[in-house]
Amino acid sequence: MEEEKKVCASESAVDGSRDVWSSEPSLASSADHLVVMVNGILGRETDWKYAAEKFVRELPDKVFVHCSERNVSMLTLDGVDVMGGRLAEEVPFLLGVPAFEKVASCVIHFIFRRTGRHLFLTDDDEGKPPLLKRMVQDYGDLYFMSALRAFKRRFAYSNVDYDHIVGWRTSSIRRQSELANWKDTNNEKYPHVVYEEHCKACSDAEQCDSTEGNSYDKIEEELVTGLSRVSWEKVDVSFRNSKHRFSSHTIIQVKDQITQIEGADVIQHMIDHFLL
Structure with a gap:
């Protein structure tokens, strides 16, 4: 516990969110990258506790981590638009740090204000x-894709199996025919990362538009096509050899530091590939 105090510090902000940064003033003052972590459906800001602290321990002079609290528990059922609005209101409030608020003010219009229907x-x-x-x-004056393109790199981490909440095809933004042929890895540093793929941005002419069937299939194809207009780095993960494999959905983020620490290598992979 004493060691962690030397490495990073955290406190709850006025709205209940969780901020994590280096406890060394000289290091914290030089941090110039903001990492915003958002929980999933019915989750809480503490779901990212391990990852947030790990980021700061590894990059104490580079990152400040904010774990959003505006959309927790039942609030995650209010809809994608409502949750986006809440997050948009929360981000500029961070710390009162002028540098962060200045950046936030430039992109805040990219995010606007019910989840199952969405x-x-x-x-x-x-x-x-x-x-x-x-x-x-970009729909009307809402610049969704422009905001996504603003990032130099986009990563998608996906469970290839035993995730009964989000399927592999959905989380990796792939068509069924594009799912990778993977096998267990001997990588000692990232033992649960079984496949990595760099997908270049595709033009409309390169996209497959031969989908047949009901309207839902056609819309799904449009979503994949749209998101493929930007490049992605896709990282496929498997915990099939874990005794807790049926909890893969939360192991991948180490939601519980005691029973799900197996996912630590995935968090390490994120940190090692973080663009500075």
């Missing part, structure tokens, strides 16, 4: 296309 593409707000379909392009 995820299953059944929402119909005033006759508009489903929200997720709108989000794979």
Whole structure:
């Protein structure tokens, strides 16, 4: 415990969110990268506790980590748009650090203000296309794809099996035919990373548009096509040899530091590939 105090410090902000930074003032003052961690459905800001502290321990003079608290537990069911609005309100509030707030003010208009209908593409707000379909392009004055393109690199970490919450095809932004042929790895540093792929941005002409079937399949194809217009680095992960493999959905983020520490190598992979 004493060692952790020397390495990083954390406190709850006014809104209940969790901020993590180096406890050494000289290191913390030079941090120039903001890492925002957001929990999944029915999750909490503490789900990212291990990852947040690990980031700061590894990069004490480079990063400041903010674990969002605006969308926790039942609030995650309010809808993608509502949650986006809450996060947009929260991010500029960070620390009162001028440098972070200045950056946030430049991108805040990229994020705007019910979750099941959104995820299953059944929402119909005033006759508009489903929200997720709108989000794979710049829609009106909402610059969704422009915001995504603003990042130099985009990573997608995916469980290839035993994740019964988010399927491999969905989390890795692939068509069924594009799923990788993978095998167990002998990589001692990242034993659970079984496949890595760099996917270049594709033009519309390069996309497969031969999808047949119901309208849902067509919309799904549009989503994959839209998101493939930017490059991705895809990292496939497997915990199939773990006795806790049926908890792969949360092991990948080390939600519990005692029973799910096996996922630590995935967090380490994120840190090692973090662009500074």
